[in-house]
Structures are given as C-alpha cells and as structure tokens.
Amino acid sequence: MLTITHTPTEGTIIDGTSKGDGTAPILKTAGWKWGRSITAWYIPHSRDRAPHLARIEHTAAALRAAGYDVETDIDITLRDGTDAHHDRNERLTDRAAALAAKAERKATAADAAHARHDHACAALPEGGEPIKVGHHSERRHRRALDRAHTTARAAIEADAAARSAAESARIAARSTDHRYTPAVIHRRIERQSAELRSIERHLTKYRAAGHTAETSNHMHQLELNKAELERDIEYWTAVRAEQDATDGPKLYSRADLCPGCFVNCSGTWHKVIRVNAKSVTVATAYSWTDRLPYDKIADARAEDAHTPIRPGQ
Template identity: 35%
Template structure:
C-alpha cells in the first residue's frame, strides 16, 4: 500500500492512501518530537483523507513532512511526498472562502443556540407543571402515603431545573460563538486594523524585494541564485502583492463610505489630534505618527496640552489610531471651559 503526502498552497497538506484499521492512523495522530514531526494530522470525512491543520495557503514544512514520511515507512508503508508550491489560490479567493465559512458557522451556531434555548424553556415548563400539582407551601408529609410521590416530584423538579439552567448556559455559549462568527468580516475589514495590517505587509514586501536582490533584510540574507529560494521568493512576492492590493481596496471603500485616512500633511504642530475621547496637542509631526503629551495624562480628560505632560513625557500616536483633528482656535471654541 502506498501513502501519498501531497502539499499544495491551494489545498494544504493532504494524505491519501490510508484505510481504516491499517495502522496509519496511530502514526498520523501521534505528536512525536523525537523525529521532528510535531503536528498531529486529522481525518476529514468531507475530503475523504487525512490532512495537516493550518497548512493551507502556506509554504510546505519539508523537514516535518519528510519526518512524517519516515515514521510511516518505519511502520511498513510505502510513502511518496509531493510538493507543488506554485499550485495556489489568490488571496481574494481565500478571503472569500473564510468569510463564507464564518457565515456558515454563524448560521450553525444560531441553530445550536435556538435548540438549547428551546430545551431550557421546555425543562423550566416541566418544573412549573409539577409545581402546579403541589399546594402552595405544602411540606413533604413524612410517613403519609403521599411522601413517596412528593419526594419523586421534588426530584423531578430539581432535575428539570438543573437541565433548564444547563441548557440556558449552553444557549449563551453558542450565542456568543454566533456573534463572534458574525463579527468576523467586520473585524477583518476594520479600517484601523486594516491600515496596521498594510504597514506590516508592505514591510514584508520590501524585505522580499531586498532578498531577491541579494540584500540583507530583517537581519539576514537569502541566496537568490538558489532556484528553490528564488522560486519561493517569487511566490511570496506575488502573494504579498495580491494581499496588499486586496486590503488597499478595502481602505478605498472605507474612504468612500466616509472613513478618513490621516497623514502627515493633515497636521501641524500646535493642532490637536483625537485619540479615544481625548484631544491631544500635537507636539511634532512624524512620517507615521504624531508626538503628543504622554497618553496617561488623558485619563478622564477632554483635552491634554503640552503643559500637562508630567516631566515632559511624550507618546507617539500612529495615524491609523487618530479619530479626529482640530486647530487650536477650533478647540478653544469647542472647549472654552476645558480642564
């Protein structure tokens, strides 16, 4: 029997050729640090094969795949390893699938929450129906012929109440999961987060371009004359370019909807930038931020001026965290009695 370990960026690492009871599962599920293979595989009924979690849209970890192959060979299997890095999907396609999966999760979790809530209500209704048959304030009459029934009713009420509470808690859990899934796209496309993400992606792209030219970046060099290294850098360059373009379009749409992307040309020294609910005097305008009085001085205040900075301490406020701008005159008119 031959087991095929196939990695592509589009599908991740898939493991074909196993069958139930052949002994491969014990190897694939085991986390083994001694051989260098540390990630257990999982089986997917949908895919009909084993797969390595979180391997999709990523470069193959060749050392780990070879270690896994050696462990399977030691168990008596014939194993082949195939890696096709150029087989990948666009970032837009990957992101769209992530959004659709989040929507599916939200719908599924909503169903779980509704079912649990229904069970909770039904259990609580049972408590009420049993209680209706018991006179108000009636104690259990020890020794009376009704004692056995009364204790049985008490136990049934207690069980139903516990079930109701447990199902209510379960409904709250799934409702929280539903809300988190529904917030996925909103969280991912938040303009402030997207701008921070773009800064990092552009820095990564600059590093890749330096490596492609044989220059040092992030503290080390790569050899662009190595065909394998060169191919990986080309793929990574394409991936980063696609992702940057995607998120730039998200920001463009946010601007069209009224979001303001602040920049150095929007500020002058002595003007005010808003962060949270506080206006801070701009002490210096930098390429990626404005220098303001130390942020802790803004706790509980509407306005923080240069003279409010304890010991002259300052803070840098990135442009993507700025939520407003005012001149000194505009601020004076708005906060004539500001602290």
C-alpha cells in the same frame, strides 16, 4: 497506501486512512486534525498557503517508521490573491451561517429546558411544603424534588451553551468585515512586510553560504513563504488603495489632525500635543506623553472637542 497531498484549494490532506488503523495518534502528534466534512485528516490553515514541507516530511517519516507505505504529492503553486481571499470569505460566510443556525438551535433547546424545569416545579407542593417523612406522599415528593433539581441544572447548562453559541455566531458574523477594516489591513501589511524582510535577510545569508533551494529544505521553505507573503501584501495593498480612492473606510493620517485636537483610542479621548509621520503625541495625566499610531485612532474631534474630524476630508 497513504497519500499526503497539498493543493492550493484543498490544502494539505492525507488519503487512505481508516478508523482504527493506528494512524490517528501519529497524525495528532504531528498537528493534524480530523475534518468531518471532508472525512480526512488535514493540516489546519493550509488552504491557499505555502505547504509546510517540514511537517509533511516529519509526518511521512513517522508513518513509515510505524510500517505504513506513504507517498507525497505536493503542488507548490499559489493561486491569485483575489481568488484565494474570495474563497476564504465565502468559507467564513458559510461558517457564520452555520454558527448562527447552531445558536438558534441552542436557544430553542434552552427554552425547552426552562419549560421542563417550570413543569417540574409545578409538580411540587405549593408554598415550599416540607417532606412528610413516613407519609405515603414522601416518595412522590422526593422524586418531584429530584426532577426539579435535575431540570434546573439542565436549564443552566443549556443557557450557557446558548450564550456560547450566540457569542461564536456574533464573532463569526463580523469576522469578514473586521478583516477588511483599514486599521486591520494596515497592521497586517506592516506585519507581513516585516516577515518578508526577515525572510529576505535569511535567504541572503543562505545564498552567500552557497546554498540553494535544491540543497537546503529550509531555504526551499523560505522561498515558498516569501512568494506567499508577496502575494498577500500585493492583494492587501490593492485593497487599501481602493479604500483610499473611493468612499470606503479610511485611516486617519497626518493631514487630518493638528495639535490641540482630540483623538479616541480604545474608548478613551486624548488631547494631541504633536502630529508625527506615523503617530500622534498625546497628553497624559502624568508628567510624560504617549504616542498613538494612526491605525489605533477610532475617532477624532476638533479643538472644541465637539466638531467631528473625518479621515480623508
């Protein structure tokens, strides 16, 4: 018996599978992944999210068609936003630590690979002496060259692996801080609010047509997604309010800037022509102007182009 379960803390997983039982191709096709740490198949990014009912039902139907007995146990409740995001931050911290350890191992392996290459090069005749064909040293010389070439390739590959691991560790280390920057939170709230409005429009149409969550699976999914978005918007709005109310990081606003000052966006400075409700109009090198949203402004200077302007001050 295979059991597909969904809980807020564990996400969507399937129990009862075993290696070589034939379920892997079906689950891979349906978008499931194998979790080595949990030794089970799971739907990615399903923890503390609304269950993806259509994918679950599609997977169950495909498995039943292949001759497997499948049951489902779906918990549609959502945890409090603070608890959900706290746990996610802990997972991100653990992942960053694991990637940092991996990067250190890869760097050590790269150093060892270079040491082996140096040792192999030391065995070559000095001065780049050519191979003496027919001489008793020919075979030894060719073996030494082969070792030097092999260790050189291994060192290059080890360097690439170390750089890749170091970059992954660097990105993971700043992922949590990045998620909580005011600009990122602002854009997230804007995006989620737009998604919520779209869902509400669709639900209004379904209700007008006489559908309910009990009669329409799609409407049921929309209501679950709506509850998830409302929870997340409430959480992130509270985070932004706390940032604005304390000495935490803040966004630039209309009150901070004025025509004639300078703003920095993506490393480029622009002169402000007009200050609007949600953006500033800036001059360009051409005959037209551009608009920069406040959440894209990383820094600002007064009209003298030197005096810093701090948001909220």
